[in-house]
Amino acid sequence: xxxxLSRRRFLLGTTSAAAALALSGCDILDDASQGxxxxxxxxxxxxxxxxxxxxxxxxxxxKEFTEADIGKNFRANGSTxxxxxxxxxxxxxxxxxxxxxxxxLVETPLELSLADLxxxxxxxxxxRHDCVEGWSCIGKWTGVQLALVLDEAKLKPEAxxxxxxxxxxxxxxxxxxxxxxxxxxxxxxxxxxxxxxYEMNGAPLPIPHGAPVRLRVxxxxxxxxxxxxxxxxxxxxxxxxxxxxxxxxxxxxxxxxAGI
Amino acid sequence: xAATALEGRSPAFIYRxxxxxxxxxxxxxxxxxxxxxxxxxxxNAHPALYVGQKSDFDHPVLAMTARNTPxxxxxxxxxxxxxFDTSGILGMSYYxxxxxxxxxxxxxxxxxxxxxxxxxxxHFFFAWLFFINxxxxxxxxLATRHIWRDLVPSWSQIRAIGPTIWHHLKLKFPHEREYNxxxxxxxxxxxxGVLPLVVxxxxxxxxxxxxxxxxxxxxxGGRQTARTIHFxxxxxxxxFILVHVLLVLVSGVWNNLRSMVTGRYRVDVAGGDxx
Ligand code: HEM
Ligand code: HEM
Numbered sequence: 348x349x350x351x352l353s354r355r356r357f358l359l360g361t362t363s364a365a366a367a368l369a370l371s372g373c374d375i376l377d378d379a380s381q382g383x384x385x386x387x388x389x390x391x392x393x394x395x396x397x398x399x400x401x402x403x404x405x406x407x408x409x410k411e412f413t414e415a416d417i418g419k420n421f422r423a424n425g426s427t428x429x430x431x432x433x434x435x436x437x438x439x440x441x442x443x444x445x446x447x448x449x450x451x452l453v454e455t456p457l458e459l460s461l462a463d464l465x466x467x468x469x470x471x472x473x474x475r476h477d478c479v480e481g482w483s484c485i486g487k488w489t490g491v492q493l494a495l496v497l498d499e500a501k502l503k504p505e506a507x508x509x510x511x512x513x514x515x516x517x518x519x520x521x522x523x524x525x526x527x528x529x530x531x532x533x534x535x536x537x538x539x540x541x542x543x544x545y546e547m548n549g550a551p552l553p554i555p556h557g558a559p560v561r562l563r564v565x566x567x568x569x570x571x572x573x574x575x576x577x578x579x580x581x582x583x584x585x586x587x588x589x590x591x592x593x594x595x596x597x598x599x600x601x602x603x604x605a606g607i
Numbered sequence: 608x609a610a611t612a613l614e615g616r617s618p619a620f621i622y623r624x625x626x627x628x629x630x631x632x633x634x635x636x637x638x639x640x641x642x643x644x645x646x647x648x649x650x651n652a653h654p655a656l657y658v659g660q661k662s663d664f665d666h667p668v669l670a671m672t673a674r675n676t677p678x679x680x681x682x683x684x685x686x687x688x689x690x691f692d693t694s695g696i697l698g699m700s701y702y703x704x705x706x707x708x709x710x711x712x713x714x715x716x717x718x719x720x721x722x723x724x725x726x727x728x729x730h731f732f733f734a735w736l737f738f739i740n741x742x743x744x745x746x747x748x749l750a751t752r753h754i755w756r757d758l759v760p761s762w763s764q765i766r767a768i769g770p771t772i773w774h775h776l777k778l779k780f781p782h783e784r785e786y787n788x789x790x791x792x793x794x795x796x797x798x799x800g801v802l803p804l805v806v807x808x809x810x811x812x813x814x815x816x817x818x819x820x821x822x823x824x825x826x827x828g829g830r831q832t833a834r835t836i837h838f839x840x841x842x843x844x845x846x847f848i849l850v851h852v853l854l855v856l857v858s859g860v861w862n863n864l865r866s867m868v869t870g871r872y873r874v875d876v877a878g879g880d881x882x
Contacts, residue, residue, distance in 0.1 A: 373713070385728065391731045403815060480723065482662040600724035600728075607815060
């Protein structure tokens with residue numbers, strides 16, 4: 348009898364607790380997603396970065412594929428046709444007047460045209476592009492290694508990050524805070540597969556994929572590979588740019604280190 | 608399940624689960640709950656699965672989509688080319704009464720609203736906890752021979768699998784010191800098969816890990832196949848939980864839960880000398 352009662356009370360208790368949990372559970376989890384608990388969750392990102400950095404050597408390479416692996420429809424995500432007037436003017440005559448500005452904490456600021464970039468030694472790689480949303484595409488990229496450009500500009504010793512400023516505004520805002528930008532640490536900036544790509548699948552880089560030049564960083568996800576690059580700056584801290592998290596998507600809650 | 612009878616207590620009680628098994632079990636339950644809910648949030652960012660290295664967008668093996676019809680919006684789930692109307696649950700569901708195109712409905716994702724960045728935060732936090740917890744369990748269970756002693760079935764158990772299945776179908780569960788053969792086989796499949804597989808396929812989706820151990824993604828036949836296997840593992844885990852919890856409920860819920868919290872388990876035959 349005692350057992351019967353306690354069992355019934357237990358079942359009653361658990362059912363009403365489960366019902367209460369189901370009702371309030373969503374709210375509690377939604378609140379936890381925003382509040383201080385978010386910082387607890389975010390601590391895992393640092394652990395992931397440190398672990399991957401520990402095992403990755405500067406020369407661990409992303410897999411390179413063959414021509415036969417190249418997909419027919421490489422998805423273009425994010426901005427696919429920037430409407431910035433200056434960009435439209437540059438696009439109108441095939442980016443002949445476009446100049447990539449390299450500055451910040453460098454000894455020799457540079458201004459490089461597409462012809463200048465094409466005159467430098469090039470690298471071609473067929474790689475898999477992994478979007479944070481979960482899909483992957485394979486394409487062929489040709490460009491100049493970022494390391495060559497940075498070596499020409501000569502980084503000052505204080506430089507810790509390389510910051511990329513783009514022509515596209517992915518979110519329309521009055522204060523321009525929706526402009527795309529990204530950043531990388533020096534390990535990835537100087538990696539042999541990190542290139543400023545001006546060709547895709549053997550043709551000039553099309554506008555949906557970031558003409559005239561986009562970045563390829565093959566050991567991280569797609570949002571770390573900005574398109575429509577206008578400026579490259581060497582900086583010692585990311586705090587002064589955007590909301591201070593190092594990139595457009597990072598300012599909207601995504602991890603700065605996107606190795607997973 | 609160190610089967611030492613508790614001295615000085617009723618002989619009908621035995622000490623069934625070690626403290627390590629009990630603690631890691633309940634941490635695991637918390638981790639898997641959040642991994643599943645945040646995983647479905649991640650899935651919703653692109654509710655389609657493929658095989659191979661790259662996504663063949665026109666031929667997903669599984670896809671959840673929404674479309675408008677004269678009778679209102681419908682949700683559709685397509686598996687290997689066969690479509691099913693799954694309105695209200697998969698493909699299209701209601702959020703605050705408004706129809707939305709969503710893979711899985713809001714009540715099963717964390718957070719409830721569409722937010723990939725936050726879903727990833729939850730997923731990777733609990734992935735670490737799940738990994739560390741599982742590594743502790745496996746290392747200790749190998750060291751103490753828990754896996755061999757308590758999870759690998761004996762030949763006599765395997766030979767008697769027919770009667771054991773028959774007992775289960777009749778919902779008759781003898782309370783013995785040892786797990787029965789069906790329990791052993793399912794637990795072993797989980798701890799030595801599905802759970803390690805979900806970790807490995809999760810890591811395979813990481814471009815960083817691909818550069819560290821390039822052969823891993825080849826073993827699974829490409830990143831998109833790894834994602835599909837990851838999803839199948841999650842589905843198997845859900846099926847396991849349904850059966851596992853159902854059997855915990857019907858085979859003596861109090862006794863089972865007590866044993867998984869305190870270690871004390873009541874057996875049918877006092878001091879019975881099995882296997
Ligand atoms: C250490 C353990 C784990 C790791 C490292 C991991 C990693 C990942 C990663 C990287 C993704 C993103 C895939 C994408 O880009 O779309 C993902 C998605 C997902 N995860 Fe996990 N995961 C782990 C454990 C689990 C567990 C235990 C479950 C289920 C109970 C789970 C369920 C899911 C689901 C449903 C998705 C959505 C996409 C898909 O099915 O592949 N994960 N996980
Ligand atoms: C989240 C998914 C779950 C997984 C993967 C899981 C897995 C397992 C495993 C592998 C064992 C055997 C442990 C060993 O001896 O090493 C076990 C035992 C047990 N689990 Fe779970 N479990 C889960 C959820 C639950 C839940 C929600 C409950 C409560 C309702 C529960 C109650 C029990 C009990 C009572 C036992 C002991 C069974 C017995 O002594 O006969 N489990 N579980």
